[in-house]
Amino acid sequence: MPPKPQGHDTRYMKMQKNYCFVCGMNNPDGMRLKFILDEARQTFVCRFRLGKRYTGPPGHTHGGIIASILDDAMGKVNKLHHVVALTREMTVEYLKPVPLHKPLRVEGHEVQVRGRTHVNAAEIFNEDNIVLARSRGIFIAIDPEKMFKKYVKK
Secondary structure, eight states: OOOOOOSSOOTTOOBSOOOOTTTOTTOTTSOOOOOEEETTTTEEEEEEOOOGGGBSSTTBBOHHHHHHHHHHHHHHGGGGGTOEEEEEEEEEEEOSOOBSSSOEEEEEEEEEEETTEEEEEEEEEETTOOEEEEEEEEEEEEOHHHHTGGGBOO
16 A cells, blocks of 8 residues: 655645756756666666776775765655655765666655655666665655746746
């Protein structure tokens, strides 16, 4: 059974364009990752490969890029409750180097919701289903009509 909506309803809020660095289709310099909801597991999933522009250590992904992907995966989870929630705090565990040019998967899921506070987690997996990095984040639901007023389509 899907979680019960909580907080500010954002289903009908239409942003002019999505310039998010990780998932925005309108950002020509962004990653343009596409997340899909696995309804059975209530988990957001994205399969992707990273090219050399995301290099940190030779042949591997920069830690900031890894954190950005995990943050976006956790942020998507807030859609289960039809809220816009901003990252308040997140931790990242870099377990193994994340390779470039290899198939990867990130999954984000809910841990707990209390009022406006949403706790989510995410993991990046390699093609052998080994967790390479994981995160946990605290998100605070906001009223998007107030915060993003000048960006909302009329």
